[in-house]
Amino acid sequence: MKVNENFLKIKNNYLFSDIAKKIAAYKEAHPGADVIRLGIGDVTKPLPAAAIEAMKKAVEEMAHEETFRGYPPEWGYDFLKEAIVKNDFETLGVDIKTDEVFVSDGAKSDTGNIGDIFSVDNKVALCDPIYPVYADTNVMAGRAGVSDENGRWSNFYYMPCTEDNGFVPELPKEHVDIIYLCFPNNPTGMTITKDELKLWVDYANKNGSVILFDAAYEAFIKTENVPHSIFEIDGAKTCAIEFRSFSKTAGFTGTRCAYTVIPHELKVDGVELNKLWARRQATKFNGVSYITQRGAEAVLSGEGKKQARDIIEFYHNNAHVIYHGLKDAGYTVYGGIDSPYIWLKTPNGISSWEFFDLLLNKVQVVGTPGSGFGPAGEGFFRLTAFGSADKTKEAVERIKSL
Numbered sequence: 001m002k003v004n005e006n007f008l009k010i011k012n013n014y015l016f017s018d019i020a021k022k023i024a025a026y027k028e029a030h031p032g033a034d035v036i037r038l039g040i041g042d043v044t045k046p047l048p049a050a051a052i053e054a055m056k057k058a059v060e061e062m063a064h065e066e067t068f069r070g071y072p073p074e075w076g077y078d079f080l081k082e083a084i085v086k087n088d089f090e091t092l093g094v095d096i097k098t099d100e101v102f103v104s105d106g107a108k109s110d111t112g113n114i115g116d117i118f119s120v121d122n123k124v125a126l127c128d129p130i131y132p133v134y135a136d137t138n139v140m141a142g143r144a145g146v147s148d149e150n151g152r153w154s155n156f157y158y159m160p161c162t163e164d165n166g167f168v169p170e171l172p173k174e175h176v177d178i179i180y181l182c183f184p185n186n187p188t189g190m191t192i193t194k195d196e197l198k199l200w201v202d203y204a205n206k207n208g209s210v211i212l213f214d215a216a217y218e219a220f221i222k223t224e225n226v227p228h229s230i231f232e233i234d235g236a237k238t239c240a241i242e243f244r245s246f247s248k249t250a251g252f253t254g255t256r257c258a259y260t261v262i263p264h265e266l267k268v269d270g271v272e273l274n275k276l277w278a279r280r281q282a283t284k285f286n287g288v289s290y291i292t293q294r295g296a297e298a299v300l301s302g303e304g305k306k307q308a309r310d311i312i313e314f315y316h317n318n319a320h321v322i323y324h325g326l327k328d329a330g331y332t333v334y335g336g337i338d339s340p341y342i343w344l345k346t347p348n349g350i351s352s353w354e355f356f357d358l359l360l361n362k363v364q365v366v367g368t369p370g371s372g373f374g375p376a377g378e379g380f381f382r383l384t385a386f387g388s389a390d391k392t393k394e395a396v397e398r399i400k401s402l
């Protein structure tokens with residue numbers, strides 16, 4: 001009997017579990033402490049009223065034999081997929097078919113599970129810093145090789161996203177098979193323009209690579225010419241998979257609903273990836289609850305869209321408060337415009353974890369150390385705009401008082 005030894009290669013806990021443990025330990029030692037959490041990107045505003053109403057109605061349907069529903073379709077109810085196609089893609093002038101949309105319980109699960117349909121021999125290209133799920137799940141799958149002392153894996157191709165390149169990665173200088181891109185970016189909060197993304201689409205089509213495009217923060221885009229979907233870019237349907245989520249768009253982090261789009265045109269060695277994912281999901285996933293999918297559908301209704309936009313606007317204001325508060329106080333800050341994340345440079349060159357400890361111990365503010373997202377994140381720190389307005393303002397004042 002043997003375990004999957006790849007799991008043993010991952011030395012640390014999942015980043016956000018580590019942080020949660022540190023907060024718990026601090027709170028135990030300081031029971032009265034008023035800790036402000038701007039660490040994990042978890043929302044605080046309640047669900048849009050339209051979603052709540054639709055979910056209550058769906059609960060009522062579940063109470064009667066005539067309207068009760070059992071297993072949901074493993075790829076999502078048509079009513080939700082049709083609403084997604086119409087509201088998230090037709091509005092962009094993008095033609096997506098309902099059977100190219102796979103409803104799921106989260107972009108975290110989908111970006112983590114998508115590796116199932118690819119060979120373990122593929123070369124994976126990752127931005128650095130990066131949402132840890134992309135890296136960790138490829139380590140678990142056996143695509144990583146061995147790690148050096150900085151936590152860099154021998155088989156990954158790293159694409160540093162730094163101040164020098166405006167946090168937009170450069171095209172790989174060698175052949176890579178799978179490319180993870182996330183824009184608006186987690187953790188840096190920075191974006192890519194349509195022209196820049198076109199270069200990636202062209203690279204992928206030329207090299208036979210597949211781009212895994214995580215657009216979970218799409219709803220935060222305000223700037224013109226920033227793509228809401230990779231499928232706005234000519235040629236993307238033959239080289240890209242897109243991940244979307246209701247988590248940050250409409251407060252579904254606890255309710256759980258997301259979707260993945262795989263166009264039929266996307267083929268590897270003549271095999272449609274859509275078919276492989278359909279098979280994977282049908283085998284390993286039993287669908288999202290009817291109640292949740294009715295809630296998600298309502299988010300895409302006229303009322304729901306307006307309510308969701310108001311919530312995003314509220315978080316945008318928090319981002320503005322953090323960005324400008326810290327900038328005025330002399331910090332170097334990035335992101336926060338088309339994103340709920342503010343990426344700041346730690347003062348006086350101290351390490352990301354030192355800054356984490358300093359904030360927690362001195363002013364009881366929690367953020368996420370940049371180095372937790374990869375070696376190139378060292379010397380940076382992420383704050384989220386998902387708190388309450390008062391706590392956000394107070395956190396900025398506390399950080400300024402340091």
Ligand code: MLT
Nearest residue numbers: 039040041042108131186
């Ligand atoms: C984050 O803080 O990076 C996100 O909340 C993580 C996630 O969406 O899973």
